Amino acid sequence: MFSALAESMSDTTSVVEILRRVLGAASALVPTADLVGVSLADAEGGFHSPIRGDALVTRLDELQLRFGEGPCVAATRATGPGIVYSPDVRADPLLGRWGSAAARAGINAALAVGLFPHSAPPRAGALSFYSHRAHGLDSADRDVAVILAAHVGAALVMARATSAAEARSAHLETALATRDVIGQAKGILMERQGIGADEAFATLRSASQRMNVKLADVARTLVDRRRDR
Known part of the structure; x- marks a missing residue:
């Protein structure tokens, strides 16, 4: 079951989809649990779940x-493997007011x-x-839960790494496209005005500053107008 779960999570980089698949597997692997949830920590120190599941969770x-x-x-705050098990939430002093409300x-x-x-606390969720x-x-449920949490962590790391790589790739493509359009605009100015590359670039930069418009946008406008003729 764990190998099937790992394989199912390897074909998606969506955090929501990863968590949805984990919750489905968790329900099957821990049949004694009536409800299963996953919470992610946010920048403000709170928790949220990207998945709208059971209303009670x-x-x-x-x-x-x-x-x-x-x-x-x-x-998320515990040292060691970060396991919290409460067989009776109402009587557990660690859970305080939450335990009474949950009961x-x-x-x-x-x-x-x-x-x-x-990992060291505080953890991501x-x-x-x-x-x-x-x-x-x-105790058997605890062992399964630790393995599941490790699978979730590994899948989230992979998803984030893939997203970061895609973002870097998109940024690189944008940078290359920008450089290309600026080069085209410089070529147009060099041809029209009989000037060198440095002077053409200075002309574009001066126009950008005067109009308070990005240099790439000035260059793109010049290239587009040339194409429209």
């Missing part, structure tokens, strides 16, 4: 954000593992499992 995430405590919060909502056991389980029954999750 969303509510549990909102409560963690409000109280600043809960299994996902604790898992009132019908959740009595919780398990969360920080993404990138072997957490994978969470919830059970309506106290002691409804066990």
Whole structure:
């Protein structure tokens, strides 16, 4: 099952799609969990899920954000592998007000593992499992959760690396296109005015400064007008 999950995540660079596939696998691999969620940390220190899943999972995430405590919060801050297991959330002092609120909502056991389980805290998010029954999750579930979190982390790293490479490639293509159009505009000025390359570039730069328009846009306008004739 884990090899199939790794293979399924290798053909997409979409973070949302990766998380959707992980949640599907998590539900199958941890059948004792009634609900499964994944939360990503944001720049403000809060949590959000890019996937709109079960309404109760969303509510549990909102409560963690409000109280600043809960299994996902604790898992992202914990040292070691970042595992937080609470067989009885109402009685767990680590979960505080969140535990009481979760119990009132019908959740009595919780398990969360920080993404990138072997990295230093604070981590980028957490994978969470919830059970309506106290002691409804066990040590075997914890082992599976750690492996799943590692898979999620690896897939997210690959997705981000691919996105960064694509962004760099797009930036390079834009830079090359800009250089090309400036070269064409210089050639037009050199032909029309009988001037050298440096003087043609200085003319373009001067026009750019006078009109408060990017040099590339000035060059593109000149080239487009030449083509329209």
